[in-house]
Amino acid sequence: MRRKRIPEHLRREQILQAAFAVACREGIGGLTVRGVALEAGISHTLVLFHFGRKKRLVLELLDWLIAGTAVLHISEDVASFPHARDRLHALLHQEMARLARQPEHTRLFLEFWALGARHGEIRSRISAELERYRTAFRAIMEELLLSEPSAFVTATADGLAGVAVSWIHGCAVQATIDPVHFDSDEYLAAVRGMIGQLG
Amino acid sequence: MRRKRIPEHLRREQILQAAFAVACREGIGGLTVRGVALEAGISHTLVLFHFGRKKRLVLELLDWLIAGTAVLHISEDVASFPHARDRLHALLHQEMARLARQPEHTRLFLEFWALGARHGEIRSRISAELERYRTAFRAIMEELLLSEPSAFVTATADGLAGVAVSWIHGCAVQATIDPVHFDSDEYLAAVRGMIGQLG
DNA sequence: CGCGGTATTGACCAGTTGGTCAGAATAATA
DNA sequence: TATTATTCTGACCAACTGGTCAATACCGCG
Numbered sequence: 001m002r003r004k005r006i007p008e009h010l011r012r013e014q015i016l017q018a019a020f021a022v023a024c025r026e027g028i029g030g031l032t033v034r035g036v037a038l039e040a041g042i043s044h045t046l047v048l049f050h051f052g053r054k055k056r057l058v059l060e061l062l063d064w065l066i067a068g069t070a071v072l073h074i075s076e077d078v079a080s081f082p083h084a085r086d087r088l089h090a091l092l093h094q095e096m097a098r099l100a101r102q103p104e105h106t107r108l109f110l111e112f113w114a115l116g117a118r119h120g121e122i123r124s125r126i127s128a129e130l131e132r133y134r135t136a137f138r139a140i141m142e143e144l145l146l147s148e149p150s151a152f153v154t155a156t157a158d159g160l161a162g163v164a165v166s167w168i169h170g171c172a173v174q175a176t177i178d179p180v181h182f183d184s185d186e187y188l189a190a191v192r193g194m195i196g197q198l199g
Numbered sequence: 200m201r202r203k204r205i206p207e208h209l210r211r212e213q214i215l216q217a218a219f220a221v222a223c224r225e226g227i228g229g230l231t232v233r234g235v236a237l238e239a240g241i242s243h244t245l246v247l248f249h250f251g252r253k254k255r256l257v258l259e260l261l262d263w264l265i266a267g268t269a270v271l272h273i274s275e276d277v278a279s280f281p282h283a284r285d286r287l288h289a290l291l292h293q294e295m296a297r298l299a300r301q302p303e304h305t306r307l308f309l310e311f312w313a314l315g316a317r318h319g320e321i322r323s324r325i326s327a328e329l330e331r332y333r334t335a336f337r338a339i340m341e342e343l344l345l346s347e348p349s350a351f352v353t354a355t356a357d358g359l360a361g362v363a364v365s366w367i368h369g370c371a372v373q374a375t376i377d378p379v380h381f382d383s384d385e386y387l388a389a390v391r392g393m394i395g396q397l398g
Numbered sequence: 399c400g401c402g403g404t405a406t407t408g409a410c411c412a413g414t415t416g417g418t419c420a421g422a423a424t425a426a427t428a
Numbered sequence: 429t430a431t432t433a434t435t436c437t438g439a440c441c442a443a444c445t446g447g448t449c450a451a452t453a454c455c456g457c458g
Contacts, residue, residue, distance in 0.1 A: 155392030170365030193354030
């Protein structure tokens, strides 16, 4: 059999891509060392050679997924709105669009969330990601509270950020389970109604 | 070895309880026919005798879980509030409390959601449950729109119900992954701020 | 009591899994 | 070309999986 010799970082990248493909197709529960190897066209021993154990492969897949997902990047379009409310709305809109545009990513993350409930090493990564997410929203919420102090009397920026994160992830659940009943425009309109009408 | 003979429905119930215990401890991915049998103190063949296949055991566990979880029951306390806003708030509060009170249930449901993304038979059950959930909220949202037509100009009852469901489930994710940073009171206060101050 | 149906069991099977290991193919170096 | 370090492979293993099956212990019924 022909053998190719490839620099380590490329092999690892190739294996991670194969792992991603398998995980998308079969789910993380259906991800096996041999399945990944087959997808990558190499022997299963080589996968173990580069990643040691399956557990580490899964963890590195999660890292790879997190690193490759441009989450909550505040684009110029979003930043250009003068009012905090408009920026918040644009940001929510953008995140919803991303969820819809990358359904496999969303599904995979959902699986990792579930796994995280039981596996500390996964949970810590997800937890850090949630914190990143919350932080991004917290900034905009602080501005919102400053600009309209009377509108949200009982609320804090932390609480509002948490609500925004909850909402996005709850949408992710509904969108993957029940795409038919999930109408992002309608949901966005409802949120717009809740935080007050935009100009 | 001693054998006990038990009426069918009791045996099934016993096995389902054992399956629940195993699923809580090991996750659905770690649920095996033999593990359930061990937990129930019977042979693994008997589990298969009563449920035919593992797949059906898992599905019936989900049904059992859904049937045994009193979700979104509108108590007298909640119904007694005259204003729709107060009832909504009380309902959200009640659901949040339930999520915190039954963390194992919440974790298990999270796993089933993730599984539902790939398994149609699970998805249809989860989807129906989501619809039940949405319906319960829709009623109260319709009242809210009627009582305060100017407050949520662009919103529909469907949209608002979906947002409420999203929010609850997003909270479930954050609460199971990141219980330390999850402060339900603060989140509730933020929502209260969003939908306007209560009387 | 004996008898028939059925709940229950242990033995068994084929397939898959993660993981190890000795050794072969490759590339770099001397 | 010979040496050496590293990547890569096939064969192998023990553990576990879901599932089948014949045999058996139990029960109600005659």
